[in-house]
Amino acid sequence: MKILRSGLMLLAVALFVAGCAKTVKPVTAPAVSTAAAPASTAPMTSTATAPTQAQISPLDDPSNILYKKVVYFDFDKSNIKPDFLDLLTAHAKYLIANPNQKIRIEGYTDERGTWEYNIALGDRRAQSVRRFLLFQGVNPDQISTVSFGEAHAVCNEHNESCWSQNRRAVLVYLGQ
Amino acid sequence: MTRKLVLIIGLAMLPLAAARATLEITVTRGVNTAVPVAIVPFAWQVQGLAPATDVAEVISADLTRSGHFSAIPVKSMLEKPTDASAINFTNWRILAVNDLVIGRIKPAGSGNYQVEFQVFSVYTGQQLLGLSVLTTPQSLRWTAHKISDLIYQKLTGQRGAFATRIAYVEVSGKAGKDSHYALVVADSDGANPQTVFDSNEPIMSPDWSPDGKYLAYVSFEDQHPAIYWQNIYTGRRELLSEKPGLNSAPAFSPDGKYLALVLSSSPGNPDIYVMDLSTHSLRRITTSDAIDTEPEWSPDGRSLYFTSDRGGSPQIYKVNLSGGSPQRITFDGTYNARPRISPDGQTLAMVHRDNGQLHIAVMNLNTGALLTLTDGDLDKSPSFAPNGSMIIYEADYRNQGVLAEVSVDGQVRERLSESQAGVSVHAPVWGPFLSQ
Numbered sequence: 001m002k003i004l005r006s007g008l009m010l011l012a013v014a015l016f017v018a019g020c021a022k023t024v025k026p027v028t029a030p031a032v033s034t035a036a037a038p039a040s041t042a043p044m045t046s047t048a049t050a051p052t053q054a055q056i057s058p059l060d061d062p063s064n065i066l067y068k069k070v071v072y073f074d075f076d077k078s079n080i081k082p083d084f085l086d087l088l089t090a091h092a093k094y095l096i097a098n099p100n101q102k103i104r105i106e107g108y109t110d111e112r113g114t115w116e117y118n119i120a121l122g123d124r125r126a127q128s129v130r131r132f133l134l135f136q137g138v139n140p141d142q143i144s145t146v147s148f149g150e151a152h153a154v155c156n157e158h159n160e161s162c163w164s165q166n167r168r169a170v171l172v173y174l175g176q
Numbered sequence: 177m178t179r180k181l182v183l184i185i186g187l188a189m190l191p192l193a194a195a196r197a198t199l200e201i202t203v204t205r206g207v208n209t210a211v212p213v214a215i216v217p218f219a220w221q222v223q224g225l226a227p228a229t230d231v232a233e234v235i236s237a238d239l240t241r242s243g244h245f246s247a248i249p250v251k252s253m254l255e256k257p258t259d260a261s262a263i264n265f266t267n268w269r270i271l272a273v274n275d276l277v278i279g280r281i282k283p284a285g286s287g288n289y290q291v292e293f294q295v296f297s298v299y300t301g302q303q304l305l306g307l308s309v310l311t312t313p314q315s316l317r318w319t320a321h322k323i324s325d326l327i328y329q330k331l332t333g334q335r336g337a338f339a340t341r342i343a344y345v346e347v348s349g350k351a352g353k354d355s356h357y358a359l360v361v362a363d364s365d366g367a368n369p370q371t372v373f374d375s376n377e378p379i380m381s382p383d384w385s386p387d388g389k390y391l392a393y394v395s396f397e398d399q400h401p402a403i404y405w406q407n408i409y410t411g412r413r414e415l416l417s418e419k420p421g422l423n424s425a426p427a428f429s430p431d432g433k434y435l436a437l438v439l440s441s442s443p444g445n446p447d448i449y450v451m452d453l454s455t456h457s458l459r460r461i462t463t464s465d466a467i468d469t470e471p472e473w474s475p476d477g478r479s480l481y482f483t484s485d486r487g488g489s490p491q492i493y494k495v496n497l498s499g500g501s502p503q504r505i506t507f508d509g510t511y512n513a514r515p516r517i518s519p520d521g522q523t524l525a526m527v528h529r530d531n532g533q534l535h536i537a538v539m540n541l542n543t544g545a546l547l548t549l550t551d552g553d554l555d556k557s558p559s560f561a562p563n564g565s566m567i568i569y570e571a572d573y574r575n576q577g578v579l580a581e582v583s584v585d586g587q588v589r590e591r592l593s594e595s596q597a598g599v600s601v602h603a604p605v606w607g608p609f610l611s612q
Contacts (some may be wrong), residue, residue, distance in 0.1 A: 111554060112529070112532060112533075112534060112554070113490075113511070113513065113527075113529075113534075114470065114483070114513045114514040114527050114534075114556050114557070115380055115381060115556070115557065115602070115603055116380070116381055116424055116425040116438070116469045116470045116483075116513075116514065117467065117469055117470065117483055117490055117513045117514070119380070119401070119422060119424050119425075119469070120422065120424070120438070120446045120467040120469045121467070123421070123422055123440070123444060123446065124444055124467065127443055127444030128444075130443070130444075131444075145421075145443070146399065146400050146401070147401075147422065148378060148396065149380075151355075151378040151380070151396075152355065152378070156575060157575065158553060158554070158572070158575065
């Protein structure tokens, strides 16, 4: 597959990935195309000018549905809500079209439960997304899952608007 | 008046990083049935400046924190005797004090101290207890906790649990990003906190070995959960479980030979297993398709309490390790989780969700009656003191997790509030009695 990227763009992505390898954060994690060419020897100083000239990955294109990689859940629930079926279907198609691309589905909860039960609930949410992708035909080898439970909350206030942002599963596209 | 002499060698300090800011104790709810006692400042009979640790102050705080006693302020005292011959009991009867503690700190050679203390009944004027404890300058605060234990036991008949340790997880940093996690061991009053492991990825679910030497915990340091155990004295740590899926909720058996833990028996299906710590072999205990997690051993080691949503909502069940189906234990409400059993096996503490709020509740296992002990929004991770008198837990205070404790009858509750801003404290677990 055949997403074309400039070497400059790839280098920028590679640097970013290297810089946060120990703490991959789902929302901002960059997607790295499987078929992209190795990074060029372009100097680091010119990376900022690259994206305007590059054909960017649909995963990085704000106008593409694949740009969205987060699915939200109701309190105590792990079923996928109808609002997210189109989004997950698009990701499934992309993964089928890019069989070397791997993703990690990260499951999260809000804080209104015990730490360990929330780990199990976050796992259930991640599995729910995984099952949906498998049902669409994605190869199981492309998908891994992890639950962080209530850790790594994106919002730390004690109200429903915050909790609803934390009850989520995130599709993290993994670099090669 | 004869004085029984006992020597207690000061416990070695943890060979760890320097101590940091201590926790301050705030009583959020007290009792008026607490017995008034007076702990007179101990005489300092060693050359040089008095040490930073005020032994009498530590004892006063310990006894007050138990809820059984209220130590009167030093400024109310009409006299401050440090020797038995100087006591005028009338001065204490006026203050309606029940029991009086006096003491002296003397040099004991090689830079060590000898701490002598005596406990008197104010009404009879009789000495109830008189002991001498050998200690070092570094161990003075710990020695004060040991003295609190001895006084508590003499006056209540129950073993004191002040000279014990707690462990907890400290989280610092912003939401979602740049969080830093530390596994911390501290004295039971939150003093002397020392980091034993830290990581930029989550640390969860610490549990003490029954000898107080090891902590088992979950670390996400490799981007997925794994269970480690670590000797807190040597720092040596070893990987115990890194299976695909969950590795969660480790719990040492009462004899320390086994670890209950939660693994995914298939994707999305957490079940409870028991690991033989000498061979690392696993035995599967639960087989439901539901969430089964948070195992807790019964004190006799023959069964496990655990949380399961097999009935539709999370409730507490008990399974006999020799076989048979799990029995449901809790029926009040739609969310009861994280069971913790009292040392005598009679009381089950849990997290009870009511109207979206999490409270600590206890259940009398003989009658089935449930008593809610706390009224915070996010009270979780209950853990019994080894004498069963108190439960330490995680509470929310000003949008931060803090340590709190409550007596098992709900009569006294206090916050051990960390003074560091931006630091949240989670998952406290109270360690065992220590032999020294």
